[in-house]
Amino acid sequence: xxxxxxxxxxxxxxxxxxxxxxxxxxxxxxxxxxxxxxxxxxxxxxxxxxxxxxxxxxxxxxxxxxxxxxxxxxxxxxxxxxxxxxxxxxxxxxxxxxxxxxxxxxxxxxxxxxx
Amino acid sequence: xxxxxxxxxxxxxxxxxxxxxxxxxxxxxxxxxxxxxxxxxxxxxxxxxxxxxxxxxxxxxxxxxxxxxxxxxxxxxxxxxxxxxxxxxxxxxxxxxxxxxxxxxxxxxxxxxxxxxxxxxxxxxxxxxxxxxxxxxxxxxxxxxxxxxxxxxxxxxxxxxxxxxxxxxxxxxxxxxxxxxxxxxxxxxxxxxxxxxxxxxxxxxxxxxxxxxxxxxxxxxxxxxxxxxxxxxxxxxxxxxxxxxxxxxxxxxxxxxxxxxxxxxxxxxxxxxxxxxxxxxxxxxxxxxxxxxxxxxxxxxxxxxxxxxxxxxxxxxxxxxxxxxxxxxxxxxxxxxxxxxxxxxxxxxxxxxxxxxxxxxxxxxxxxxxxxxxxxxxxxxxxxxxxxxxxxxxxxxxxxxxxxxxxxxxxxxxxxxxxxxxxxxxxxxxxxxxxxxxxxxxxxxxxxxxxxxxxxxxxxxxxxxxxxxxxxxxxxxxxxxxxxxxxxxxxxxxxxxxxxxxxxxxxxxxxxxxxxxxxxxxxxxxxxxxxxxxxxxxxxxxxxxxxxxxxxxxxxxxxxxxxxxxxxxxxxxxxxxxxxxxxxxxxxxxxxxxxxxxxxxxxxxxxxxxxxxxxxxxxxxxxxxxxxxxxxxxxxxxxxxxxxxxxxxxxxxxxxxxxxxxxxxxxxxxxxxxxxxxxxxxxxxxx
Numbered sequence: 001x002x003x004x005x006x007x008x009x010x011x012x013x014x015x016x017x018x019x020x021x022x023x024x025x026x027x028x029x030x031x032x033x034x035x036x037x038x039x040x041x042x043x044x045x046x047x048x049x050x051x052x053x054x055x056x057x058x059x060x061x062x063x064x065x066x067x068x069x070x071x072x073x074x075x076x077x078x079x080x081x082x083x084x085x086x087x088x089x090x091x092x093x094x095x096x097x098x099x100x101x102x103x104x105x106x107x108x109x110x111x112x113x114x115x
Numbered sequence: 116x117x118x119x120x121x122x123x124x125x126x127x128x129x130x131x132x133x134x135x136x137x138x139x140x141x142x143x144x145x146x147x148x149x150x151x152x153x154x155x156x157x158x159x160x161x162x163x164x165x166x167x168x169x170x171x172x173x174x175x176x177x178x179x180x181x182x183x184x185x186x187x188x189x190x191x192x193x194x195x196x197x198x199x200x201x202x203x204x205x206x207x208x209x210x211x212x213x214x215x216x217x218x219x220x221x222x223x224x225x226x227x228x229x230x231x232x233x234x235x236x237x238x239x240x241x242x243x244x245x246x247x248x249x250x251x252x253x254x255x256x257x258x259x260x261x262x263x264x265x266x267x268x269x270x271x272x273x274x275x276x277x278x279x280x281x282x283x284x285x286x287x288x289x290x291x292x293x294x295x296x297x298x299x300x301x302x303x304x305x306x307x308x309x310x311x312x313x314x315x316x317x318x319x320x321x322x323x324x325x326x327x328x329x330x331x332x333x334x335x336x337x338x339x340x341x342x343x344x345x346x347x348x349x350x351x352x353x354x355x356x357x358x359x360x361x362x363x364x365x366x367x368x369x370x371x372x373x374x375x376x377x378x379x380x381x382x383x384x385x386x387x388x389x390x391x392x393x394x395x396x397x398x399x400x401x402x403x404x405x406x407x408x409x410x411x412x413x414x415x416x417x418x419x420x421x422x423x424x425x426x427x428x429x430x431x432x433x434x435x436x437x438x439x440x441x442x443x444x445x446x447x448x449x450x451x452x453x454x455x456x457x458x459x460x461x462x463x464x465x466x467x468x469x470x471x472x473x474x475x476x477x478x479x480x481x482x483x484x485x486x487x488x489x490x491x492x493x494x495x496x497x498x499x500x501x502x503x504x505x506x507x508x509x510x511x512x513x514x515x516x517x518x519x520x521x522x523x524x525x526x527x528x529x530x531x532x533x534x535x536x537x538x539x540x541x542x543x544x545x546x547x548x549x550x551x552x553x554x555x556x557x558x559x560x561x562x563x564x565x566x567x568x569x570x571x572x573x574x575x576x577x578x579x580x581x582x583x584x585x586x587x588x589x590x591x592x593x594x595x596x597x598x599x600x601x602x603x604x605x606x607x608x609x610x611x612x613x614x615x616x617x618x619x620x621x622x623x624x625x626x627x628x629x630x631x632x633x634x635x636x637x638x639x640x641x642x643x644x645x646x647x648x649x650x651x652x653x654x655x656x657x658x659x660x661x662x663x664x665x666x667x668x669x670x671x672x673x674x675x676x677x678x679x680x681x682x683x684x685x686x687x688x689x690x691x692x693x694x695x696x697x698x699x700x701x702x703x704x705x706x707x708x709x710x711x712x713x714x715x716x717x718x719x720x721x722x723x724x725x726x727x728x729x730x731x732x733x734x735x736x737x738x739x740x741x742x743x744x745x746x747x748x749x750x751x752x753x754x755x756x757x758x759x760x761x762x763x764x765x766x767x768x769x770x771x772x773x774x775x776x777x778x779x780x781x782x783x784x785x786x787x788x789x790x791x792x793x794x795x796x797x798x799x800x801x802x
Contacts, residue, residue: 022742024783025588025613025614054742055742057784058610058612058613058659058661058732059612059613059614059657061612061659062612062613062656062657062658062659063657065656065657065658065659065703065704066655066656066657067656069656086744093661093680093681093682093683093696094659094661094680094700094701094704095679095680095698095699095700095701095704095713096700096704098698098700098709098713099700099704099705099709
């Protein structure tokens with residue numbers, strides 16, 4: 001599979017992870033590391049920016065499931081933002097929108113944390 | 116040895132024949148002129164030669180080091196001195212004046228004297244041979260000429276004794292002897308082999324040379340002085356006696372040179388030792404590079420050798436891909452101390468260039484340490500491959516002398532070799548790992564295949580078709596059919612997230628759960644809700660399963676189904692394809708009441724020729740060369756186009772299109788297709 005990379009930014013106490021490329025069973029580990037890094041630093045408010053993500057596989061979806069509980073029990077959350085329709089469709093089929101907060105833009109997701 | 120290669124048979128017989136011949140010759144011609152003496156000398160030469168041949172043959176099978184050769188010289192000289200003393204004693208016992216008389220008449224005395232002579236011949240030939248071996252030790256250039264010339268003059272001057280004795284031409288002997296002695300001096304310079312000795316060996320050699328000079332000196336005085344020994348020997352063969360003398364002189368000269376040279380070599384011996392260790396260490400390592408299967412063993416060798424090469428007391432390795440930074444193969448150091456030293460070195464490392472060796476004084480780490488763990492200096496060398504740093508080799512020493520340039524270059528060379536070795540071991544390991552993984556996947560694929568229905572059930576009102584194509588990395592697809600009751604027929608299609616053997620295991624678990632639930636329940640929602648409750652124990656947080664469970668009710672002619680996060684169900688009726696997409700989240704996404712809350716119960720009144728197509732995302736997400744998806748629209752199009760065909764035909768058409776689309780790209784996920792066509796009772800009565 002093709003490449004995948006993440007970028008980390010901070011906006012106040014909100015941590016933004018930008019995804020880029022193809023997130024599948026092989027690249028999922030990379031994202032896992034990025035998120036568990038935040039947990040070791042006690043940062044639990046995370047917005048994942050999907051704007052540059054082209055593809056996500058089931059293993060990629062699993063990464064969010066692995067961490068959401070930890071974030072929420074520490075009064076944080078993982079909020080997803082800026083998905084392309086094809087990516088959103090996959091989340092939607094699985095029923096993610098019922099359990100996770102998904103926003104059209106990163107700003108909206110960050111604002112949700114701040115309010 | 117040229118001689119041995121020419122004559123391969125044992126020459127003990129020849130030696131014995133020559134010796135016996137010599138004995139009888141001496142019995143017959145006890146005294147005589149030049150001719151008799153000359154013949155006598157020739158036979159002596161023959162005996163000497165055959166003795167030499169025999170010894171060469173025996174010795175050529177062994178490999179001698181310089182020290183063992185010198186030791187054997189010591190032994191030989193001691194034995195010969197002992198022999199001379201016996202001879203002296205024997206001589207005085209029987210009386211000097213009777214020697215000539217006895218040698219011809221009393222057989223007993225002659226036999227004993229002759230045995231002594233023979234022993235001396237053997238000893239001399241042995242002595243000569245050892246000298247020869249010493250001379251040719253570590254000689255690269257062709258120095259044979261020097262030795263041959265030396266030998267020629269040795270023999271010539273020996274025979275010239277006859278001329279001296281019978282004709283009084285002592286100048287010939289003197290000329291030859293002068294030449295022989297010059298050649299002795301020249302040959303004594305060919306002692307480059309001392310350079311290759313270790314310091315300890317050089318010290319030994321110094322002692323031995325001194326001993327040998329003394330011993331050869333004693334020998335000379337014994338042979339040369341006017342006593343019984345020289346009389347006996349001269350009587351036997353003057354040439355041999357002279358040869359003996361010259362050989363002993365050679366010994367004195369040779370070992371005097373050796374003594375002095377060794378003395379001068381002694382100060383540099385340590386440096387030489389060190390280089391030698393370095394070279395041998397690298398040799399061992401380069402041999403290991405291609406052999407080691409076990410990384411632990413390789414690590415042990417590397418640290419062992421690193422200590423030797425760098426004059427260190429402790430060594431260990433850290434691998435960069437090991438996040439715990441645990442020392443690998445630590446030698447003479449504990450984890451705690453190693454960790455302290457490591458952090459000192461890492462803090463002093465050149466940030467811009469982490470590919471260089473770092474040195475540091477680590478005496479600060481010594482507080483709270485036991486005496487055994489007090490290190491003063493440490494160094495770390497990166498283990499590089501393809502410009503990546505795979506790990507670090509650490510060395511530490513207790514002495515309060517920092518690592519010098521020599522240590523540095525040794526460490527540099529050594530870490531380069533060690534990098535290659537570790538890299539090789541790693542590659543080997545990963546290829547073994549890969550093979551193991553492939554086998555594991557074979558097992559998983561086989562397991563999955565066995566857990567899926569082996570045949571499609573015959574059902575009155577339904578035409579059923581299914582396709583399953585596993586991916587190389589097993590995807591965890593699952594489907595099955597259940598005869599729930601006389602008029603209820605259930606089916607499931609599911610896709611476990613993730614891949615490989617773990618997905619296959621979850622799939623097996625799911626199958627077990629479903630199998631037992633369908634015995635009690637016949638409602639899709641109930642079954643999926645119960646499944647979600649039970650599967651919580653098996654699933655890791657990051658795993659989930661998407662599934663559709665459906666039930667065809669033949670009595671009410673209805674289809675009931677629930678969808679837990681799975682792809683939509685395609686439904687064809689009256690030339691129109693629709694997607695059935697009732698609400699529901701995937702199994703394992705949540706274990707709260709939300710799962711049940713969101714899971715819709717869908718039902719549909721069936722009509723003749725209704726077609727239902729269920730699939731896993733392996734179908735819609737099949738990729739072409741540009742990583743584009745096959746997509747749902749394409750699937751819908753095929754289903755519409757061939758809706759009037761049998762379900763088997765539709766399935767075949769779909770598979771054909773999917774494989775045409777993804778031609779050349781690997782299949783990355785399992786492909787499962789499930790098709791149903793409803794046939795109502797009317798049709799059946801007609802049929």
